[in-house]
Amino acid sequence: MDSKKYLDDISEIKNMMRKSSRFMSLSGLSGILAGVYALIGAYLAHNIISTIGKEPNEIRRFFTTLGQLDYLLIIALSVMALALITGTILTYFKAKRSGEKMWDISSKRLLLNFALPLVVGGLFCLVLIQYEYIKIVAPATLIFYGLACVNASKYTLGGVRYLGITIIAIGLISTQFIGYGLYFWALGFGVCHIIYGSLMYFKHDRH
């Protein structure tokens, strides 16, 4: 009989299974930009922290640290907000271009599965700060973020899984290098996002 028709049927089955269970419009470019923001943020934070370190008077150093804490927090929140906004906008355009809806069952499922480990991790890090286990906050953020990526990867581009595993590994390694949290952050959130974002960009975004 007509084997061309069978081949079409099989590819239609595969296509529908993938399309209905995975959100494919996640923008690789937004991953790259998120990484760039993270690196800029890490650089700014590094500058602030190193000026604090130069202050010889211990009491004055303490108060400078308190004063600069706001700036560090603002940097962290700005990086996160910028990454989220860019990701949403670029994903919107990619979805529009490929005729997918941005807010459908598959993207909701993706967001939910990404958010669960992330929110748990965020709360857990707040507890760590509460009990002053500051040293392991940086590794914990990396590990939970990595777990969130692995969890979300079942519902989107497969590459997210490897991004997650890499960041988990970096998080675990960083537990043995306490005090270098910022460098590991830059490596995990910055460099990894740029590398994996580029891979996904070249594999999925460009047609």
Added chain:
Amino acid sequence: MSIINNINKAFDHRIRLGIMSILMVNDFADFNMLKELLGATDGNIASHTKALEKEDYITVEKQFIGRKPNTRYIATKLGKQAFKKHIDALEKLIGK
């Protein structure tokens, strides 16, 4: 000959094939989700889901979300088995 026999006539249509593919990998799908994914009209989806329901390959759950009626489709065990057989048969036919 036996492979050809495993080709299921019930799945011999793009829309029905699509509906079953979606229900194989999702616990359920509602009417609008099927419509969007398959790019078909209301009447089209309705008639093809009815055909699959008649074969006992899918079940239909009607409920209300707020005041809006919502129809969910779920693949039955029989439907999943039959579709699997169909896919196997297709793959064998291509392999030859």
